[in-house]
Amino acid sequence: MTEPQSSPPRGVYAAVLTPFSADLEPNHQAFVAHCRWLLAHGCDGLAPLGTTGEANSLSLAQRLGLIEASAAAGLPMERCIIGTGSCALADAVTLTKAVLASGGSGALLLPPFYYKNPSEDGLFAFFSEVIERVGDKRLRLYLYHFPQMSAVPVTPALIQRLKAAYGDTIAGLKDSSGDWNYTANLLKEIPGFGVYSGSEQFLLANLRAGGAGCISASTNVTAPLAGAAFRAWQRDGADALQQELTEARLVLQGFPFQGGLKEVVARLTGDRHWLDVLPPNRPLSPAQRDQLFARLKEIRGLDPLLKAA
Amino acid sequence: MTEPQSSPPRGVYAAVLTPFSADLEPNHQAFVAHCRWLLAHGCDGLAPLGTTGEANSLSLAQRLGLIEASAAAGLPMERCIIGTGSCALADAVTLTKAVLASGGSGALLLPPFYYKNPSEDGLFAFFSEVIERVGDKRLRLYLYHFPQMSAVPVTPALIQRLKAAYGDTIAGLKDSSGDWNYTANLLKEIPGFGVYSGSEQFLLANLRAGGAGCISASTNVTAPLAGAAFRAWQRDGADALQQELTEARLVLQGFPFQGGLKEVVARLTGDRHWLDVLPPNRPLSPAQRDQLFARLKEIRGLDPLLKAA
Numbered sequence: 175m176t177e178p179q180s181s182p183p184r185g186v187y188a189a190v191l192t193p194f195s196a197d198l199e200p201n202h203q204a205f206v207a208h209c210r211w212l213l214a215h216g217c218d219g220l221a222p223l224g225t226t227g228e229a230n231s232l233s234l235a236q237r238l239g240l241i242e243a244s245a246a247a248g249l250p251m252e253r254c255i256i257g258t259g260s261c262a263l264a265d266a267v268t269l270t271k272a273v274l275a276s277g278g279s280g281a282l283l284l285p286p287f288y289y290k291n292p293s294e295d296g297l298f299a300f301f302s303e304v305i306e307r308v309g310d311k312r313l314r315l316y317l318y319h320f321p322q323m324s325a326v327p328v329t330p331a332l333i334q335r336l337k338a339a340y341g342d343t344i345a346g347l348k349d350s351s352g353d354w355n356y357t358a359n360l361l362k363e364i365p366g367f368g369v370y371s372g373s374e375q376f377l378l379a380n381l382r383a384g385g386a387g388c389i390s391a392s393t394n395v396t397a398p399l400a401g402a403a404f405r406a407w408q409r410d411g412a413d414a415l416q417q418e419l420t421e422a423r424l425v426l427q428g429f430p431f432q433g434g435l436k437e438v439v440a441r442l443t444g445d446r447h448w449l450d451v452l453p454p455n456r457p458l459s460p461a462q463r464d465q466l467f468a469r470l471k472e473i474r475g476l477d478p479l480l481k482a483a
Numbered sequence: 484m485t486e487p488q489s490s491p492p493r494g495v496y497a498a499v500l501t502p503f504s505a506d507l508e509p510n511h512q513a514f515v516a517h518c519r520w521l522l523a524h525g526c527d528g529l530a531p532l533g534t535t536g537e538a539n540s541l542s543l544a545q546r547l548g549l550i551e552a553s554a555a556a557g558l559p560m561e562r563c564i565i566g567t568g569s570c571a572l573a574d575a576v577t578l579t580k581a582v583l584a585s586g587g588s589g590a591l592l593l594p595p596f597y598y599k600n601p602s603e604d605g606l607f608a609f610f611s612e613v614i615e616r617v618g619d620k621r622l623r624l625y626l627y628h629f630p631q632m633s634a635v636p637v638t639p640a641l642i643q644r645l646k647a648a649y650g651d652t653i654a655g656l657k658d659s660s661g662d663w664n665y666t667a668n669l670l671k672e673i674p675g676f677g678v679y680s681g682s683e684q685f686l687l688a689n690l691r692a693g694g695a696g697c698i699s700a701s702t703n704v705t706a707p708l709a710g711a712a713f714r715a716w717q718r719d720g721a722d723a724l725q726q727e728l729t730e731a732r733l734v735l736q737g738f739p740f741q742g743g744l745k746e747v748v749a750r751l752t753g754d755r756h757w758l759d760v761l762p763p764n765r766p767l768s769p770a771q772r773d774q775l776f777a778r779l780k781e782i783r784g785l786d787p788l789l790k791a792a
Contacts, residue, residue: 198572230597233573234543261570263507263761264542286763288539288596290632296763303762323599325634326763452572453612454595454605454635 182255182280182314185218186377186400187370187389189226191435192240194450200236202243204445208394209249211442216401217393220249223257224282225323225350226391226431231452234265241272251278255316255348255370255389259284263300267307274310282316282348282389287324294332301332305340313343316368320350327351330363337364348372348389354379361385374400375423378416381407392426394435399475418475425469433458434466441467442479491564491589491623494527495686495709496679496698498535500744501549503759509545511552513754517703518558520751525710526702529558532566533591534632534659535700535740540761543574550581560587564625564657564679564698568593572609576616583619591625591657591698596633603641610641614649622652625677629659636660639672646673657681657698663688670694683709684732687725690716701735703744708784724784731782738775742767746775751788 190212193204209220222244223229223237232240245251251273258269258281270281286292286300305315317336319328328347337344346368349357354376360369361383370389371380374396377388381404393400399422403415426434432455440448449457458466470476499521502513518529531553532538532546541549554560560582567578567590579590592613594606614624626645628637637656646653655677658666663685669678670692677695680686683705686697690713702709708731712724735743741764749757758766767775779785 225597230570231572231595233571233577236571236573261539262542262545263540264545268542286540288534288632289763290634292763293765296765299765300762323597325599453609454598454601456602456605456608 182219182253184381184386186216186374186387186393186397186404187219187221187255188212188217188393188397189224189389189391190220190222191394191432191439192223192227192229192232193445193448194452195447198450198452200232200240201447202240202247204443204448205240206244206247206249207443208439209244212394212397213250213253216397216399216404218387218401218404219253219255221255221257221282221348221389224318224389225320226394226435227257228432228452228455229257229259231455234268237269238272241269241276245276251276254278255280255282257282257284257318259318261286261288263303266304270304270308270313274308274312279312279314280316280345281313282318284318284320284324285326285328287326290325292326294329294335297326297332298335301336302339305343311343314345315343316345316370317347318350319347319356320372322351330360333360333364346370346386357385358383373423373427374403375420377403377419378407378412390423391431391435392423395426395438396422396476398479418473422470422473422476425466425473428469429458429462429466430455433462437463437466438470442482491528491562493677493690493695495525495683495696495702495706495713496528496530496564497521497526497702497706498533498698498700499529499531500703500741500748501532501536501538501541502754502757503761504756507759507761509541509549510756511549511556513752513757514549515552515556515558516752517748518553521703521706522559522562525706525708527696527710527713528562528564530564530566530591530657530698533627533698534629535703535744536566537741537761537764538566538568540764543577546578547581550578550585554585560585563587564589564591566591566593566627568627570595570597572612575613579613579617579622583617583621588621588623589625589654590622591627593627593629593633594635594637596635599634601635603638603644606635606641607644610645611648614652620652623654624652625654625679626656627659628656628665629681631660639669642669642673655679655695666694667692682732682736683712684729686712686728687716687721699732700740700744701732704735704747704788705731705785707788711784727782727784731779731785734775734778734782737778738767738771739764742771743775746772747779751791
């Protein structure tokens with residue numbers, strides 16, 4: 175059976191930060207405004223409710239609320255890949271259904287991450303149950319490979335098994351391992367698989383290997399640079415843009431992502447509520463903050479952005 | 484301020500399994516019946532909704548439903564230490580409030596386990612927010628130290644900091660690390676701290692060091708043996724009972740707990756729905772099952788139990 179092509183487009187995705195209000199509830203208005211800023215400043219799509227978005231620190235109701243608010247605000251849901259992972263099967267199903275109900279098709283799904291060393295059969299059963307229970311051919315599932323955080327890798331063997339069973343529903347993967355060999359191998363084994371690198375450091379390499387682009391935490395800040403590199407990727411000058419982008423990324427990943435990126439967005443927006451994070455994440459210390467801004471000023475491509483703040 | 488002593492009693496606790504109905508919803512009736520069986524066959528208390536109970540594979544609604552069903556069925560909530568951990572702060576708060584609303588006081592709280600290498604400040608902030616938001620002096624919090632599963636250890640320094648801030652609310656800890664030195668060190672550093680060993684293998688050692696007993700997966704099956712060892716712990720013959728108990732434990736921990744223990748309970752109850760587990764856990768294979776029962780028959784103290792099945 176041929177399904178209509180409904181995969182989100184390739185390019186630069188921001189793993190969108192989640193802003194909070196004073197009581198640590200997600201701030202829908204600030205979230206939507208930041209999403210609009212990202213789309214206007216170089217991002218091709220949005221990946222809310224992932225690791226950067228502190229999704230696993232949010233309740234189901236808080237996550238559903240953010241999906242509904244995004245759709246209600248008119249964000250382009252077809253350009254979103256939304257984190258719907260949960261250790262709880264029932265919650266992963268509810269969230270994935272909510273993505274489709276909101277008008278989107280892309281869901282980014284972590285393996286269940288509490289039990290360690292799960293069997294491949296157990297992981298297949300989890301993804302399989304989600305797909306069967308959601309029961310919607312429009313679904314485009316992106317597997318989320320982030321062994322350093324989930325402690326549960328998504329192996330090529332598991333992906334092949336899922337693709338054999340569910341075809342185009344298994345649309346791609348976010349590779350946050352930082353291991354370029356994993357990405358390269360996957361793109362060779364499964365041509366056309368929608369593999370996004372978890373860092374814009376690999377943006378050009380990913381595209382040149384036939385990948386789909388990047389879904390990255392730091393593009394919450396580097397969006398203008400990353401967007402420029404993506405638009406230029408088949409032209410002269412792409413490598414110079416990539417180099418600048420990589421420098422920015424390397425500075426940002428030297429600090430805790432939630433605390434560090436929120437410092438920059440708080441400065442850009444003038445809204446100090448942006449500094450709040452949910453435990454166990456913590457805001458930057460004043461010393462870390464000063465160090466971060468000092469280092470970011472060295473990145474030429476970010477200078478106009480920071481000057482505007 | 485002196486609070487009334489409301490800590491759950493010392494002794495043998497079962498980390499209660501969660502049975503499911505055909506649609507993988509928790510089966511309240513089978514759960515309550517198993518809890519009653521455990522209390523009638525050697526358990527001093529119950530620890531539902533932990534790792535063994537697949538709590539992190541359940542939705543918030545499913546977990547709340549099981550707590551409410553337990554109270555409604557008249558289970559002795561004051562003898563329960565109920566798992567209320569979640570990566571999501573809001574859920575940990577909701578679940579812990581539900582324990583108090585159900586008439587209980589004991590909550591077993593995992594550290595948030597998605598983000599790895601969280602700072603001690605971040606973990607303190609998480610536990611602190613839970614305690615402050617619950618805002619009930621009756622709460623008796625047991626920290627859940629299970630680094631092999633959560634990947635986030637509960638350090639003695641964190642415990643001391645929490646005790647300094649919240650006193651008797653920080654009532655104890657379940658040590659599932661299997662590292663006896665951790666338990667022994669904690670009982671020396673914080674005399675009277677309610678430390679339960681995560682394995683009945685350490686039951687006598689725990690009690691002799693001033694600990695509170697054990698909270699164990701395998702006591703879903705070894706309850707009669709464990710109860711006998713606990714009642715005899717200050718008498719002659721305790722060591723022989725402990726030895727038999729340890730043998731049973733070592734057999735059971737050679738198999739995946741959920742699948743293996745559920746095989747035994749399914750046989751005891753004649754209810755094959757007991758075999759169901761939530762992914763990523765898997766039922767035992769037929770070969771594993773046969774091996775498990777063959778090995779269990781070698782344990783003298785379990786023989787009457789298995790013959791009755």
